[in-house]
């Protein structure tokens with residue numbers, strides 16, 4: 001295995017080398033209850049000794065009939081169901097959906113709403129990445145980071161709770177604006193939050209990210225070459241960890257993202273901090289850096305967000321959506337999330353289809369984890385950061 | 394802390410505590426419940442938050458276990474689809490007796506938001522396994538979950554162990570005699586055919 005990996009660093013290609021003796025293959029079932037499958041994913045794994053030779057993911061344990069509900073609800077009633085797709089980053093899910101409805105209905109949104117939406121999305125992104133990093137640490141056997149990072153996560157949830165009234169699933173955005181006005185101490189809270197997150201991430205770099213054990217456990221594992229990532233249409237930290245500079249916030253700025261100045265962290269081949277581009281550590285590292293970028297956006301948002309003006313005025317009394325179809329995408333915390341909306345002119349959509357990020361990203365799992373140990377498979381799955389609610393819908 | 398006060402001053406209190414053995418057992422059982430680490434959907438994220446630093450479930454004596462064979466109770470945290478329901482039943486039956494179950498969130502209670510059109514969603518986990526505590530909410534607040542844990546502790550500490558044992562012993566006896574009768578029948582049948 002070691003030699004094999006050394007080769008891969010040079011030509012960035014995965015060569016699967018099974019053991020010399022053709023031994024009997026064993027089929028092992030991981031999940032749907034396994035604690036580190038991040039929900040109810042079931043993996044049927046074929047093993048040669050301890051080396052993974054084949055993986056068949058079985059889905060559908062959390063199929064909650066999203067599209068059926070969309071057929072039977074009106075445009076505003078769908079927002080809660082959209083929340084429940086990727087339940088860790090609910091606000092980021094609402095973003096493309098609400099934009100799609102606005103595009104279809106031709107609703108103009110005020111600048112204050114746009115900036116507030118971007119800020120909410122970034123707070124939510126930080127909360128999601130904190131969870132992803134701590135869960136990744138948990139997969140590698142480090143329990144303490146979870147306790148540290150959830151402290152900050154509670155802070156993020158607190159701000160969003162004060163805005164929307166809910167801790168996890170917000171139902172906050174709606175076509176034309178957001179549901180409730182901003183509370184008076186919002187900017188102050190965000191400032192304190194940014195400071196505490198920065199402090200926590202510095203702590204986390206000592207505790208987990210640059211910990212020697214953690215690095216040994218995650219570097220050069222689950223190599224995802226650039227071409228493979230493009231062919232599988234990966235996006236988000238998974239793609240950026242492999243050196244693809246792709247972020248919809250930058251490449252096709254929506255809402256108010258063109259007003260902010262921020263970078264896209266990419267781990268390009270040859271410029272790695274640790275390990276090689278496209279391994280588990282790099283994917284996690286992108287998330288760590290993104291938290292910092294989100295902090296930057298929030299900082300600018302505090303100055304950009306105007307004090308006067310209402311955020312609920314733009315909501316139409318009766319939402320009239322003309323017949324037509326639209327596709328709207330946004331950068332979710334996990335990558336590109338898009339909604340394809342078909343309207344027939346009534347108050348209920350004809351069809352709502354989600355291009356789910358986690359589902360697309362999960363598709364690479366079989367191709368990048370063959371040839372590694374079974375224990376590494378768990379790390380690879382953790383580094384892709386899937387949410388089963390979005391995979392099964 | 395009546396117990397500790399008595400221990401502080403054993404001479405005045407004579408170092409004697411009077412009580413039922415049952416209470417002692419229940420006291421121990423109620424205060425250390427291990428649960429099966431098992432998440433289903435969105436509620437599981439709140440469940441994680443309950444376990445983490447801010448709410449700290451471990452101070453109630455609840456420790457996560459990865460195997461049902463080591464657990465005392467199971468938390469159904471999220472939407473139960475028809476495909477998952479079978480597995481949950483198997484998991485629950487693997488937990489050794491006495492076992493308990495907490496249903497967390499409207500989805501597990503009744504189908505929740507997916508009640509009307511969710512063709513693949515089980516409308517309430519209590520159709521499959523018996524539930525001790527229900528927590529409303531979508532998702533329930535962590536405080537609500539802690540309340541549920543306290544309720545479960547209350548329930549466990551009121552249990553009548555010895556009466557239950559008597560009842561179970563009787564049932565066992567009946568079962569045994571039934572089995573014996575069946576066996577005799579079988580042997581007779583076989584003998585006849587020979």
Ligand code: SF4
Nearest residue numbers: 435471498499500531
């Ligand atoms: S009750 Fe609500 S939060 Fe809980 S699993 Fe169901 S939809 Fe998700």
